[in-house]
Amino acid sequence: MEGFIHQIISGIATGGIYASVALALVMIYQATHHVNFAQGEMATFSTYIALTLINFGLPYWVAFVGSFAISFVVGVIIERLLMRPVANAPVLTSVGVFVGLLLIVNSVTGWFFDYTIKQFPSPFPDKSLFGGFVSGHELGSTAVTLVVLLSVYLFFRHTRLGLAMRAAAFNPVSSRLVGVRVGWMLALGWGLAAAIGSVAGCMVAPVVFLDPNMMSGILLYAFAGALLGGIDSPLGAVLGGFMVGVIENLGGAYVVGTELKLTLALVIIISVLTLKPSGLMGRKVYSRV
Amino acid sequence: MRTSWLIAVFVVLLAVVPTARFSGYHLFQMTMVVVYAVAILGLAILTGINGQISLGHGAFYAIGAYTTAILMNSWDVPYWLTLPISALVCAGVGFLVGLPALRLGGLYLALTTFALAVAIPQILKHKLFEDWTGGVQGLVIDKPDAPFGLPLNTDQWLYLFTLGVAVVLYIFAINLTSGRIGRAMRAVRDHAVAAEAMGINLAMLKTRTFAVSAMYTGVAGSLGAIAVAFVAPDSFSVFLSITFFVGLVAGGAASIGGTIVGAVFIEFVPNLADKVSKAAPGAVYGVILIAMMFLMPQGAGGFLHGLWRRVVRLGGK
Numbered sequence: 001m002e003g004f005i006h007q008i009i010s011g012i013a014t015g016g017i018y019a020s021v022a023l024a025l026v027m028i029y030q031a032t033h034h035v036n037f038a039q040g041e042m043a044t045f046s047t048y049i050a051l052t053l054i055n056f057g058l059p060y061w062v063a064f065v066g067s068f069a070i071s072f073v074v075g076v077i078i079e080r081l082l083m084r085p086v087a088n089a090p091v092l093t094s095v096g097v098f099v100g101l102l103l104i105v106n107s108v109t110g111w112f113f114d115y116t117i118k119q120f121p122s123p124f125p126d127k128s129l130f131g132g133f134v135s136g137h138e139l140g141s142t143a144v145t146l147v148v149l150l151s152v153y154l155f156f157r158h159t160r161l162g163l164a165m166r167a168a169a170f171n172p173v174s175s176r177l178v179g180v181r182v183g184w185m186l187a188l189g190w191g192l193a194a195a196i197g198s199v200a201g202c203m204v205a206p207v208v209f210l211d212p213n214m215m216s217g218i219l220l221y222a223f224a225g226a227l228l229g230g231i232d233s234p235l236g237a238v239l240g241g242f243m244v245g246v247i248e249n250l251g252g253a254y255v256v257g258t259e260l261k262l263t264l265a266l267v268i269i270i271s272v273l274t275l276k277p278s279g280l281m282g283r284k285v286y287s288r289v
Numbered sequence: 290m291r292t293s294w295l296i297a298v299f300v301v302l303l304a305v306v307p308t309a310r311f312s313g314y315h316l317f318q319m320t321m322v323v324v325y326a327v328a329i330l331g332l333a334i335l336t337g338i339n340g341q342i343s344l345g346h347g348a349f350y351a352i353g354a355y356t357t358a359i360l361m362n363s364w365d366v367p368y369w370l371t372l373p374i375s376a377l378v379c380a381g382v383g384f385l386v387g388l389p390a391l392r393l394g395g396l397y398l399a400l401t402t403f404a405l406a407v408a409i410p411q412i413l414k415h416k417l418f419e420d421w422t423g424g425v426q427g428l429v430i431d432k433p434d435a436p437f438g439l440p441l442n443t444d445q446w447l448y449l450f451t452l453g454v455a456v457v458l459y460i461f462a463i464n465l466t467s468g469r470i471g472r473a474m475r476a477v478r479d480h481a482v483a484a485e486a487m488g489i490n491l492a493m494l495k496t497r498t499f500a501v502s503a504m505y506t507g508v509a510g511s512l513g514a515i516a517v518a519f520v521a522p523d524s525f526s527v528f529l530s531i532t533f534f535v536g537l538v539a540g541g542a543a544s545i546g547g548t549i550v551g552a553v554f555i556e557f558v559p560n561l562a563d564k565v566s567k568a569a570p571g572a573v574y575g576v577i578l579i580a581m582m583f584l585m586p587q588g589a590g591g592f593l594h595g596l597w598r599r600v601v602r603l604g605g606k
Contacts, residue, residue: 099575099577
């Protein structure tokens with residue numbers, strides 16, 4: 001029983017990471033109907049930036065915020081430079097651009113920061129709490145992800161800018177008519193998604209260690225989480241991310257073993273898409289033919 | 290009529306010149322170009338002509354390669370006999386993967402196949418199949434010698450054998466895609482609803498296209514396994530699938546001839562770029578992908594085709 005509870009708790013902790021990446025995916029999907037295959041690599045790149053800042057001698061949280069800000073700017077630049085021209089292109093084109101972006105970010109990361117596996121510090125105390133059920137990092141990273149998710153929610157719900165961004169995603173033409181600068185709103189959305197990715201990267205790196213391919217598996221779980229919750233629902237994506245974290249941990253411990261964890265993500269993706277394509281909280285989409 | 294003669298001459302030259310002139314390693318590279326061309330051809334039938342985007346064709350390549358390796362290793366099946374078996378296996382798997390793919394529109398199919406590509410090395414490594422697959426170590430198979438006492442060494446024979454299989458597969462593919470079924474595939478890609486209204490059975494066409502596509506890439510995997518004489522799970526990572534996709538886009542998604550350009554590209558460009566840095570091949574791929582999408586969305590094949598048409602029009606004036 002204790003093992004079971006422990007699995008669930010650490011599932012929630014990793015689920016928080018998936019939830020953040022899933023939220024980043026959904027934000028971009030909602031605004032542009034593109035799935036960002038490069039989201040994971042971008043997050044890895046941000047994590048390396050944080051590590052570089054720490055190695056410069058900055059305190060952890062300053063580096064954390066610095067990486068957050070730099071990722072935001074990089075995200076905005078990528079949207080302006082690469083994504084704007086293909087906004088209305090066929091799916092094959094956008095998939096091609098995203099895969100290209102994935103390859104470029106991955107190689108740039110390997111080029112700048114080397115392919116060796118690196119350790120990444122955790123800002124939280126390294127001791128177990130509550131009778132050994134939770135490690136300090138698990139609790140801390142869950143708290144950080146929850147704070148980030150909550151602030152994203154408050155930002156979208158209660159600020160003018162958040163409202164404008166939601167409007168731009170929901171109905172670009174009408175928003176433009178009432179004076180929202182739709183292009184910039186999409187770019188901001190990209191920046192925010194990249195910044196959320198940086199948080200996820202910094203929180204997961206102490207657990208899995210840092211190398212240029214760190215996020216490829218995590219991206220897969222985030223896909224699964226986003227689809228499970230409904231790819232057009234931010235709240236659903238967050239819940240889906242947490243659920244996938246728990247399912248992955250329990251499945252890995254009791255059902256399939258650790259070697260097939262990625263296959264579990266594949267199974268989740270396929271079953272959601274075939275059985276309930278809109279996900280748990282997504283809207284069904286009807287279209288005229 | 291004239292062009293088909295030209296193509297026949299081209300194929301004969303392609304068979305004779307490298308066999309007679311090239312050294313072992315360069316011949317091996319040529320063999321791999323042919324193998325990749327067939328793999329990309331499979332992808333082109335599915336993605337370019339039928340419009341179903343797959344980022345996971347490395348998985349079918351892996352299944353084909355492992356089918357051949359296991360048959361040769363565990364059952365001592367002769368190498369040439371493994372090809373039809375591997376074709377059947379891959380077509381079956383492709384058909385099964387095609388069933389859920391029916392319900393997935395473009396982007397979701399790309400996502401699912403991407404997940405398949407990420408997961409496949411893990412499945413190959415799993416202990417359940419370790420007796421057959423050799424686990425992480427993989428399997429070593431013997432390179433075949435030339436039959437009937439032909440005066441060729443292993444590399445030469447392997448190149449000719451691969452080329453022969455590829456020529457047959459290309460002829461099939463050209464016939465398939467230029468006839469009634471090919472028109473149906475394109476119609477489904479361009480407007481699925483209109484195609485259905487014209488009496489095309491969408492489900493049947495899409496799943497069967499998936500099966501044919503998987504069969505092509507699977508046979509390429511078998512040929513590749515025989516040429517390399519070794520299979521291991523980590524050579525079939527997600528990067529392989531992405532490489533095929535890059536080759537497809539570089540050659541031009543819907544162009545049969547473009548697949549050869551794509552294959553040459555993915556065989557030689559990484560070799561050249563590798564000399565600059567370890568990170569360079571990925572970066573070059575990425576830059577090329579994005580540049581192609583922005584500048585030549587039809588790929589090299591489409592670009593050359595357009596150029597050719599312009600030349601013909603100028604000549605006609």
